[in-house]
Amino acid sequence: MISFYDVTLRDGNHAMRHSLTPEFVREYCQIAEQSGVWAVEVGHGNGIGASSFLVGKAKSDDNALLTAARDNLKKVKLAIHAIPGFATIKRDIIPAIEAGVDIFRIGTHVTEVTTAQKHIEYLSGQNQTVHGVLMMSHAIDLKGLVSQAKLMAGYGASAVVLMDSAGNYVPKDVAIRVNALKQEIRVQVGFHAHNNLGVGVSNAITAIESDATIIDGSSMGLGAGAGNAPLESIIVNYRRMESNAPSLDKFLEMSHLVETKCPNYLPRTTSSSIQSGDAGVFSGFAPQVKQLAAEFGVSQEDLWQELGKRRLVAGQESMIREIAQDLMNL
Template identity: 40%
Template sequence: MGHLIVHDATLRDGQHAVQHQLDVPQLRAYAQAASAAGVPVVEVGHGNGLGASSHQIGYARLDDTTMLETVRQALTGSTRMGVFMAPGWGTGADIRQAASCGAQVVRVAAHCTEANVMRRHLGIVRELGLEAQAVLLMSHMTGAERLAEECQRAASYGAQAVGIMDSAGHYLPADVTARIGAIVAAVDVPVIFHGHNNLSMAVANSVAAVGAGARVIDACARGFGAGAGNTSLEALVAVLHRMGHETGIALPALLRAADVAHEQLMDAPPVIDSVSVASGLAGVFSGFKPRVLDAARAAGVDPLEVFTELGRRQIVAGQEDLIDEVARSLRAAA
């Protein structure tokens, strides 16, 4: 079987679980452990990426430069440092600064039907000589054909890998197979899949993605991430190795890195609770969970109903201010 690249988002997507408050010793400890295991790419930053630290979605404990310099210094061997940016939060200047801090892989993200906003930023990444990747967020909100078209567009802008994020943990394996299969047939670059675990499907969905031709799979140690968390890195790698796939990762060392994450990064590992399941079924971004719980409590309404209404309105990351409005409208209707 072919070689797969496992992209470790623990120090970026995991930030959602701790309100973006990871500090320098935590970043350094996990980066060293992941690098010792031979993880190919360690992604770091605010949970929403470069330039995203703000009142609207949460201030990070550290600025982007401090985070990137800390992790870059901690990585050894062939492990590369990755960053994530979404136009509107991050800018071209943020990408250039990340490059100066040693970033080697840059993920440019956009809503699943808006790859056109990536053009300028992907061009900047290529100009800097870094690896340019493109990912479509909330990808369950459109079908396989449209996702394939958007990924084709991103590849035409210079993306050297393209793919989708199951931002709400909404997919079942058949959904993933159809979408990844369509994208693989449409592009000539590696295809990415990023899973979330709201319905306990993250590893199964990642395996389905590999079966459909994806070659870059995202995961986080102990599933560290918003809500029910992300695909469990150590479980995924164990499954892939058992299936005969090559990842270049030393599993015993990766299990030690997962222990470091458990002991030093998180208050408690992610769990699939009722709110997480409701979020996955409704197709709502997992990172909304703390804000939904606070808004529901303040309005005296059921958070499950808030998630259902957010899903009906197709609210996406960046529209956090609407959560309070939805909770209040449910209270008024009651």
């Protein structure tokens, strides 16, 4: 059985430029509670504790969002994403435990798993459910991927989630990576798609066929860059594969809520998202790339290519201006 993991209220916060409110969380969670989704992830787009001028100041603080979700989720688990370097144990993780979070996902750039050791070990020592997330998982070879996943499992993570943060994968990339992890590690494997190349849903379905057991998606695909794999589309596909799949109604109700409440934030696959996905650059950079390409009079494609060449990681928003400036001065 697949655990469907809803990132609308976290990754979607990227698309909403971090304007998520407790009112929206409340309304969304009331439907999610009835939907058959396994967990709802809530917080700033870059995870709890990330609100900043660098990656975007959040309109509502993490605790207010988590409390609104907790009050409306009983059967469904409340989850958070946290990135060491933004989130600290004392300032962010401990208050999240106190707010009643059920699942803690600790994410790092795919080559930097050692930075998550303290966070994962702390949570596992507190008997909390903790998952490791490999962000930008395309940016490493297969052998490296497996060894980084093994580190996370060794620290105490009970699942390892592959994030296609750049939306760079096509289905065969997903199959190769999920299969390798399933063979090499004993913990659960999850997959998180982005739709930059238009294959987010196909990638999620391929992950299911490759025996991943946690599948991420968001209503209407609300998420960074070209968005995630739309959860309702994953579900309708999954219903053709599995007889006891969740029914579709509540998923459609959630997507309808997103469509009506956030009409100006709905993501889609665009020429820019295809360029960023193909160049393997973090989807969340899209607003800055658009703005700075215009400001410095350089093309978005050249800027995405250059960001790809310099292998930027999530959180390096401040380098985009410097690189745009360099391109202008070429």
